Amino acid sequence: MKMPPFEYACPTSLSEAVKLLASHDGEAKALAGGQSLLPMMAFRVAQPTLLVDLRKLSGLGEIKISADGVRLGALVRWRDIEDDDRLDAAHPLLKAAIAHVAHYQIRNRGTVGGSIAHADPAAEMPGIAVACDAEIAVMGKAGARIIKAADFFLGALTTALQPDEIITEVRLPAWPASRRSGFQEFARRRGDFAMAGAALFYDLDKSGKASNAHVGVIGVGDRPRRLKPVEAVLNGSAIDEATIAKAAAAASAAVEPQEDIHASAAYRRSLTGTMVERALKSAAG
Amino acid sequence: MPVKFEVNGKPVSVDVEPRLTLADCLRHHLRLTGTHVGCEHGVCGACTVLVDGDAVRSCLMLAVQAEGAKVVTVEGLSNDDDLTPLQKSFRKHHALQCGFCTPGFITTAHALLTEEPDCDADRVREVLSGNICRCTGYIAIVEAVLDARSAYKKTTP
Numbered sequence: 533m534k535m536p537p538f539e540y541a542c543p544t545s546l547s548e549a550v551k552l553l554a555s556h557d558g559e560a561k562a563l564a565g566g567q568s569l570l571p572m573m574a575f576r577v578a579q580p581t582l583l584v585d586l587r588k589l590s591g592l593g594e595i596k597i598s599a600d601g602v603r604l605g606a607l608v609r610w611r612d613i614e615d616d617d618r619l620d621a622a623h624p625l626l627k628a629a630i631a632h633v634a635h636y637q638i639r640n641r642g643t644v645g646g647s648i649a650h651a652d653p654a655a656e657m658p659g660i661a662v663a664c665d666a667e668i669a670v671m672g673k674a675g676a677r678i679i680k681a682a683d684f685f686l687g688a689l690t691t692a693l694q695p696d697e698i699i700t701e702v703r704l705p706a707w708p709a710s711r712r713s714g715f716q717e718f719a720r721r722r723g724d725f726a727m728a729g730a731a732l733f734y735d736l737d738k739s740g741k742a743s744n745a746h747v748g749v750i751g752v753g754d755r756p757r758r759l760k761p762v763e764a765v766l767n768g769s770a771i772d773e774a775t776i777a778k779a780a781a782a783a784s785a786a787v788e789p790q791e792d793i794h795a796s797a798a799y800r801r802s803l804t805g806t807m808v809e810r811a812l813k814s815a816a817g
Numbered sequence: 818m819p820v821k822f823e824v825n826g827k828p829v830s831v832d833v834e835p836r837l838t839l840a841d842c843l844r845h846h847l848r849l850t851g852t853h854v855g856c857e858h859g860v861c862g863a864c865t866v867l868v869d870g871d872a873v874r875s876c877l878m879l880a881v882q883a884e885g886a887k888v889v890t891v892e893g894l895s896n897d898d899d900l901t902p903l904q905k906s907f908r909k910h911h912a913l914q915c916g917f918c919t920p921g922f923i924t925t926a927h928a929l930l931t932e933e934p935d936c937d938a939d940r941v942r943e944v945l946s947g948n949i950c951r952c953t954g955y956i957a958i959v960e961a962v963l964d965a966r967s968a969y970k971k972t973t974p
Contacts, residue, residue: 533858534836534838534841534857535836535838536836537834537835537836538835538836539835540818540835540879540881542881542884563879563882566877566878566879566882567859567874567877570838570858570859570876570877570878570879571858571859571877574857583835583879585881585882587882634947635862635944635946635947636872636925636943636944636946636947637862637865637872637873637874637925638859638874638877638947640871640872640873641871641873641874641878721946722943722946723946723947
């Protein structure tokens with residue numbers, strides 16, 4: 533469908549962009565790659581009166597890797613993550629997850645910040661942010677603030693972001709070289725939204741037992757979330773077949789999936805267990 | 818609002834509403850109707866064009882966002898009256914029937930082969946998974962793209 537009329541601005545500084553967003557009674561929206569927002573507008577799910585295009589803002593398109601972790605600028609595209617060989621070691625879980633984001637053409641324009649702000653419950657980037665305890669840096673009228681990923685996603689397409697705030701960066705904590713991780717998702721057609729997915733990692737202690745397990749799921753429920761009961765199964769155990777089976781069962785029990793035209797709740801519950809099982813097998817393998 | 822960009826090597830200047838997609842701008846304002854509009858929400862891939870070398874969905878991009886960009890449409894890939902090697906390959910392998918999706922497949926495959934002339938069948942399938950064809954069953958399209966790789970190897974250093 534054609535989009536309804538709206539105003540458009542293309543500011544050259546972050547402060548100007550924030551001012552514009554604050555000027556329309558909460559009816560203005562930031563536009564990055566537009567790969568989620570424009571379809572939402574075509575469907576009238578979003579009806580902003582002003583689009584503030586962020587493409588001329590400098591410094592938001594960089595991937596910074598340091599001892600503190602990985603910092604993804606809000607305008608980093610999926611394509612940029614795919615092409616960055618440093619991330620194979622610096623954040624293999626991110627790299628594995630991003631390979632599943634949408635299709636080739638979308639990956640050339642879709643951005644990290646856009647996906648986080650859109651907050652689709654099945655999207656990979658919000659899932660990685662929650663699974664990895666990421667911090668989301670935002671800038672608004674009241675200044676800059678940092679929001680923990682666990683506090684950022686409030687429900688389907690709903691976040692803690694204020695109408696005048698712009699996501700500037702997603703900060704993923706440092707990734708030890710010996711960490712084990714796995715990402716799995718299932719969709720009927722490659723690139724479509726997952727009916728269920730799992731993003732997980734754990735560290736191994738000297739005796740070969742898992743510690744610091746983080747298990748995130750996407751596509752089940754109204755937002756990405758960590759499954760603490762599954763993490764409890766993994767922590768202190770060797771990741772063998774018995775542990776993996778126990779973790780998969782715990783994952784199925786821990787989620788409250790929704791039913792929709794794509795899959796029943798029972799199917800999603802079962803699929804969640806399968807995704808956790810496969811992710812653990814690929815992590816251990 | 819006025820927007821200036823380049824289409825198929827020629828500078829263009831249009832006056833458009835912000836809500837106009839790049840796809841509709843190309844078709845209605847610039848009369849380049851080779852770019853087809855299927856779903857208008859980024860699912861079918863028929864409207865794929867190249868923006869600064871990258872394959873993108875022109876229904877998910879506003880014309881005003883193209884300011885200063887170099888846009889190439891399927892018309893820009895043609896070779897006057899002669900078919901390009903990629904187009905010839907589509908013809909040879911019967912990779913189209915009704916042809917509605919074909920401009921999107923050609924632009925997408927061109928971007929892929931330009932960047933990755935050595936891509937294998939799995940990669941071709943993965944990239945083309947963003948384009949929907951309701952006629953062919955895709956096998957012939959994948960074969961056509963694979964067969965056209967040699968033409969891109971010669972021109973790519």
